[in-house]
Each structure stands twice: as C-alpha cells, then as structure tokens.
Amino acid sequence: MEDTKRAEGYNWRKWDNGWAAVINDRADVLIRPEGNKFRTCVFVERSSISDSIRFNLSLCTTREHAMEHGVAWIESFSKNGPLSAYEFQQDVFSKWRTRCRTRADFFNHVFFSVTGVYDWFDGSIVCTNPEDCDTDKNLPVGPIDDSNEPRLFSHVSERFSVVCRVPNDAEFEWIKLAYEAAHQLASRSATYGTTIQNISEIRAQETNRAIGLKILSDLERRFPTVCFHDDRAQMGSVER
Numbered sequence: 116m117e118d119t120k121r122a123e124g125y126n127w128r129k130w131d132n133g134w135a136a137v138i139n140d141r142a143d144v145l146i147r148p149e150g151n152k153f154r155t156c157v158f159v160e161r162s163s164i165s166d167s168i169r170f171n172l173s174l175c176t177t178r179e180h181a182m183e184h185g186v187a188w189i190e191s192f193s194k195n196g197p198l199s200a201y202e203f204q205q206d207v208f209s210k211w212r213t214r215c216r217t218r219a220d221f222f223n224h225v226f227f228s229v230t231g232v233y234d235w236f237d238g239s240i241v242c243t244n245p246e247d248c249d250t251d252k253n254l255p256v257g258p259i260d261d262s263n264e265p266r267l268f269s270h271v272s273e274r275f276s277v278v279c280r281v282p283n284d285a286e287f288e289w290i291k292l293a294y295e296a297a298h299q300l301a302s303r304s305a306t307y308g309t310t311i312q313n314i315s316e317i318r319a320q321e322t323n324r325a326i327g328l329k330i331l332s333d334l335e336r337r338f339p340t341v342c343f344h345d346d347r348a349q350m351g352s353v354e355r
Contacts, residue, residue: 122179123186134178136186139193144185146178153181157189162237163284173246188245197239200288208257210248217261219268219299226278226296227269227323233277238286240277265305270319271326278330283337290341294334301327 120127125136133147141160146153155172172188175181198206207225208215215221225233225240232244273279278300281293304323335342 122182125186127182134182136182138186138189142189142193144182144189146181146185148178149174152176153178155181155185155188157185157192159189159192159236163282168234168236168241169243170241171244197236197241200239200286200292203240204292205256207242210250212250212252212254212256214249216254216257216259218258218295219261219266219303221258222278222296222299223268226293227271227276227300229269229272229275231275235277235280235282235285238282238284239289240292263303265303267316267320268300268304268323271300271323273326279326281330281334281337285338287341290334290338294331294338294342297327297330297334299327300324301331 120134123136125138127134127136127146130145131147133145135143135145137143141162143158145156145158147156148154152174153176154174157170157172158167159170160167170188170192172184175184197203204221207221211224215224232247233240233242235241269276271279278293278296281290285293300323302324304320304327331342
C-alpha cells in the first residue's frame with residue numbers, strides 16, 4: 116500500500132487510517148474515513164501561543180474530494196483570516212435561525228455554551244465546525260427585538276465558556292461583544308418571572324450572575340478604553 120501520494124498540489128502521507136498534508140507553515144489537513152464518507156480536519160497554529168486549533172469540515176463522499184475541500188478551505192482562511200465581529204454575527208444569525216432569534220440567544224449560543232464549537236483564535240472568535248447549520252429557511256434572519264426580561268442562560272463554565280476566556284490579544288470589536296455578553300449574563304440570569312422552580316436551576320442562574328459580574332470587572336480592568344466606551348451607557352447599569 117502506498118505511503119505517500121501527490122494530490123491538490125501537495126504531498127500527502129499516510130497517517131494512522133487517514134492521510135495528512137502540510138499546507139503551509141501554520142496549517143495541516145487530515146483526511147479520515149467516517150463510515151462510508153471522509154472527514155476533513157484542518158489544524159491551524161495560533162500566532163500568540165504554541166497551540167493549534169482544529170476545524171472540522173463537512174463530510175465528503177470521496178477521499179479526493181475531501182482533500183480538495185480541505186486545501187481550498189485552508190487556502191481561503193489563510194488569505195482572508197477569521198470573520199470580523201460583524202460578519203461573524205451575520206453568519207451565526209443566518210445559519211442558526213431557530214436557535215438564535217435575539218442577541219441574548221446569540222450570546223447564549225456562542226459565548227456561554229460549553230459545546231466547544233466556538234473558540235478564540237488570534238484575537239477573534241471562530242467556529243470550529245464552520246460548515247454546520249440548523250436553519251429553518253422560513254424564519255427571518257435575526258436578531259429580532261428582545262424584551263430584556265430575566266431569562267435562563269446555559270450554565271456557564273469558567274473553564275470552557277468563551278466569555279470566560281477573553282485573551283489579552285482580543286480585538287476591539289470582540290472585547291465589546293464579550294463585555295456585552297457578560298453584561299447580559301450579570302443582569303438577566305434569573306428564574307424569577309419564569310415557571311422554573313427547580314432549586315439546582317435557580318442556583319445555576321445565581322452562579323451565572325456571579326460569573327458575569329466577575330467577567331465585567333476583569334474586562335474593565337484589562338481593557339478600560341474598550342469597556343468604558345460610549346456604547347456602555349446604552350446597556351444600563353448592573354447591581355454589584
């Protein structure tokens with residue numbers, strides 16, 4: 116059985132039960148069989164720390180198609196970089212219309228959840244499953260108006276939730292979004308006004324609020340010129 120092959124302009128080597136290729140000095144592509152299809156995984160090194168982030172692309176019907184898809188994706192990503200904060204929000208609201216109707220839904224989906232689907236990369240947030248979507252095409256693209264009433268948020272993890280891991284090299288617009296997310300968490304996490312009476316859920320929302328307050332203080336300390344920006348006044352105050 117061959118151990119190397121040439122495809123899509125790159126040398127591919129046998130790797131376990133798949134094939135891998137070095138695309139550039141920061142990116143590798145790995146192709147592995149998954150059922151009767153092939154999964155493309157792209158590994159890209161972060162510039163600020165000695166670590167890589169993994170992107171899982173859509174399944175392809177053939178190994179050659181998976182190779183082609185992986186190379187095209189990473190060449191585009193290497194050229195264009197991550198989406199801007201504005202583009203990212205548009206992308207999430209378009210792909211996840213059922214789950215993300217309001218800005219609070221967006222923050223819950225991206226900043227608070229512990230799915231591992233979102234992560235920080237070179238100062239921006241990226242989706243590590245960039246081609247996934249769960250959209251009802253009959254729904255308009257959000258965000259729609261929100262009541263700003265108390266609501267339940269996902270149980271935030273200080274270790275895994277994106278909002279708790281804002282890096283020092285975060286870009287201006289992403290810090291503003293993280294600050295708004297923390298403000299939502301601190302000001303709206305509650306069970307009152309809902310039908311929830313479960314004591315564990317009540318405590319989880321109380322913990323969310325405490326974490327939100329902690330993040331606000333941390334971001335204000337690290338990024339005062341961003342967090343005390345004019346937009347902050349529009350959010351209202353949070354009792355501390």
